[in-house]
Amino acid sequence: MKLKDLIKGIKIKEINADLETEIRGVCYHSGDCKENFAYFARKGLKYDGFRFIPGCFKKGVSVFFGEEGFKNFPCIVVEDILEAQAIASANFYGNPQNFLKIVGITGTNGKTTTSYLIKEGLNAGLISTIEIITGKRSEKARLTTPESTDIFKYLREMVDSGIKNAVIEVSAHALTLKRVFGLEFDAVVFTTFSQDHLDYYKTMEEYLNAKLKVFSMLKDSGFCVLNSDLEIFNSLKSMCKNPITVGMNNNPDIKINKIERKADGLEITFSIKGKEKKTLFPMIGDYNAYNLGFAIAVLERFGVNIDGFFKKIEKSFFVPGRVEKIHSQKGITVIVDFAHTPEGLENLLSSVKKHTEGKLITVFGCGGDRDRSKRPLMLEAVCKYSDRVFVTADNPRGEDLSEIFSDIKKGKTYEKDVAYIEDRKDAIFEAISGAKKGDIVVLAGKGHEEYQIIGNRKIPFSDREIALEALNESK
Numbered sequence: 001m002k003l004k005d006l007i008k009g010i011k012i013k014e015i016n017a018d019l020e021t022e023i024r025g026v027c028y029h030s031g032d033c034k035e036n037f038a039y040f041a042r043k044g045l046k047y048d049g050f051r052f053i054p055g056c057f058k059k060g061v062s063v064f065f066g067e068e069g070f071k072n073f074p075c076i077v078v079e080d081i082l083e084a085q086a087i088a089s090a091n092f093y094g095n096p097q098n099f100l101k102i103v104g105i106t107g108t109n110g111k112t113t114t115s116y117l118i119k120e121g122l123n124a125g126l127i128s129t130i131e132i133i134t135g136k137r138s139e140k141a142r143l144t145t146p147e148s149t150d151i152f153k154y155l156r157e158m159v160d161s162g163i164k165n166a167v168i169e170v171s172a173h174a175l176t177l178k179r180v181f182g183l184e185f186d187a188v189v190f191t192t193f194s195q196d197h198l199d200y201y202k203t204m205e206e207y208l209n210a211k212l213k214v215f216s217m218l219k220d221s222g223f224c225v226l227n228s229d230l231e232i233f234n235s236l237k238s239m240c241k242n243p244i245t246v247g248m249n250n251n252p253d254i255k256i257n258k259i260e261r262k263a264d265g266l267e268i269t270f271s272i273k274g275k276e277k278k279t280l281f282p283m284i285g286d287y288n289a290y291n292l293g294f295a296i297a298v299l300e301r302f303g304v305n306i307d308g309f310f311k312k313i314e315k316s317f318f319v320p321g322r323v324e325k326i327h328s329q330k331g332i333t334v335i336v337d338f339a340h341t342p343e344g345l346e347n348l349l350s351s352v353k354k355h356t357e358g359k360l361i362t363v364f365g366c367g368g369d370r371d372r373s374k375r376p377l378m379l380e381a382v383c384k385y386s387d388r389v390f391v392t393a394d395n396p397r398g399e400d401l402s403e404i405f406s407d408i409k410k411g412k413t414y415e416k417d418v419a420y421i422e423d424r425k426d427a428i429f430e431a432i433s434g435a436k437k438g439d440i441v442v443l444a445g446k447g448h449e450e451y452q453i454i455g456n457r458k459i460p461f462s463d464r465e466i467a468l469e470a471l472n473e474s475k
């Protein structure tokens with residue numbers, strides 16, 4: 001593609017490059033740049049992207065985009081680098097968004113689970129915290145919502161695979177950092193709103209405002225799906241075009257009438273436009289009834305037969321690391337889950353408690369270099385429902401574990417038995433070896449993650465595998 005075509009639609013301040021230059025790729029990370037590529041240089045929180053410009057040109061990059069020039073390197077000076085990156089990437093990949101119906105899912109909790117449900121119902125492509133599925137292939141995700149350049153690349157692969165619908169998890173960070181700039185949604189789902197990310201956002205209001213941007217990205221013909229039980233429901237409703245509401249209160253369009261707990265799931269009765277429909281959903285966690293309700297709202301509007309969809313998910317539906325059950329012959333159940341917010345833990349444990357005949361034993365930690373103020377609240381949520389608690393490491397990143405522990409310790413324990421064990425494997429072994437028949441051991445926070453981030457190192461680690469090891473040893 002010629003540079004003159006790559007820059008179509010971008011707000012440009014200055015052009016210091018030959019517009020006839022042939023561009024063979026786009027990159028925002030110097031490590032991915034190759035010959036004849038265009039590099040998007042930006043000053044971030046950790047790195048100054050301009051530092052990498054000479055190295056990129058050494059590798060054969062033809063031009064860079066930036067909000068200012070750099071020495072004599074060929075460049076396009078733009079008003080907003082993040083917008084320019086999104087527009088140029090969309091142009092490079094042939095604007096695949098125009099050939100797809102796109103569902104955007106935001107909210108503090110429930111995005112991944114809801115995305116998987118909608119993907120299942122629509123046979124859609126998926127961009128999620130766990131993986132990206134483009135039809136031709138799938139790959140593990142690095143971020144919940146990738147950079148715009150990657151999003152357009154994935155959407156192109158979806159279009160080339162004959163996929164008609166895409167489901168994208170839209171994090172608050174993605175809205176702030178314009179990773180989804182240039183997309184228009186056919187549907188937007190707003191799942192829940194509660195405390196998280198107060199390391200990046202100064203206040204809850206700022207965090208909410210970041211999320212609310214998603215409503216301005218709805219197509220005129222689009223609709224949004226709202227949780228009628230949220231405190232902010234009325235204000236969300238006033239902001240959103242054609243809302244479909246899901247919940248228990250406030251007269252929702254899709255009402256969760258009844259949740260009955262079964263051995264391996266939930267029997268959920270919905271009232272959909274006044275008609276009762278029941279399903280045996282193979283996931284526990286009462287809140288998952290909401291995630292299923294959000295999915296039904298989208299699927300109905302997309303013309304999917306809900307009875308057929310129920311049949312499909314009743315047979316098999318599974319989201320890696322979301323209330324994932326691991327059984328042992330001793331009658332101990334281990335549940336691996338991704339709950340990493342006070343709300344997530346509260347909802348998970350209050351639900352799991354109802355399935356427990358014996359004791360509820362919980363292992364959890366708090367991520368380093370992330371929201372510090374959620375740490376004591378996470379301990380409180382865990383102690384409220386658990387009989388024994390093991391606090392341990394969950395991606396300490398650049399922080400000392402002892403500092404993370406001392407933040408956690410500020411929370412109420414409700415006089416529960418709380419042990420602090422730095423090594424997550426040791427904590428899991430202790431928790432499982434102390435469990436008896438009928439007990440449930442919840443391993444929270446890491447879910448599908450297959451690593452532990454300590455300092456700058458990503459060390460292989462899987463709660464699921466360690467749990468199996470511990471269960472085998474305690475046989």
Ligand SMILES: CC(=O)N[C@H]1[C@@H](OP(=O)(O)OP(=O)(O)OC[C@H]2O[C@@H](n3ccc(=O)[nH]c3=O)[C@H](O)[C@@H]2O)O[C@H](CO)[C@@H](O)[C@@H]1O[C@H](C)C(=O)N[C@@H](C)C(=O)N[C@H](CCC(=O)O)C(=O)O
Pocket residue numbers: 028029030031040041042043044045046047048049052129142143144145146147171172173174177200
């Ligand atoms: C706050 C945040 O989201 N930061 C992301 C952002 O960083 P940044 O803009 O500050 O950029 P930077 O890392 O300083 O680098 C500046 C520029 O230099 C480039 N660079 C950098 C190094 C290098 O060797 N070469 C190079 O070219 C980078 O690609 C970038 O263009 O862009 C980077 C490049 O894509 C991301 O790696 C980085 O994610 C950080 C590591 C991160 O952990 N983000 C998390 C908090 C996040 O985004 N989470 C959300 C929400 C999760 C949820 O709750 O669902 C998510 O969507 O995943």
Ligand SMILES: Nc1ncnc2c1ncn2[C@@H]1O[C@H](COP(=O)(O)OP(=O)(O)OP(=O)(O)O)[C@@H](O)[C@H]1O
Pocket residue numbers: 107108109110111112113114129144169191192287288290291322323337338339340343344345347348
């Ligand atoms: N509808 C819901 N309401 C409240 N809590 C939920 C809901 N759905 C899931 N959770 C809790 O949040 C955790 C994460 O679920 P999920 O991965 O679906 O959310 P997410 O929004 O994608 O998270 P992330 O922002 O980290 O990607 C679950 O393990 C569960 O504890």
Ligand SMILES: N[C@H](CCC[C@H](N)C(=O)O)C(=O)O
Pocket residue numbers: 144340366367368370394395445446449
């Ligand atoms: N999407 C979440 C993931 C948190 C997972 C948890 N294991 C941690 O590292 O805190 C975040 O970026 O806050």
Ligand SMILES: [Mg+2]
Pocket residue numbers: 111112128129130144169
């Ligand atoms: Mg997610």
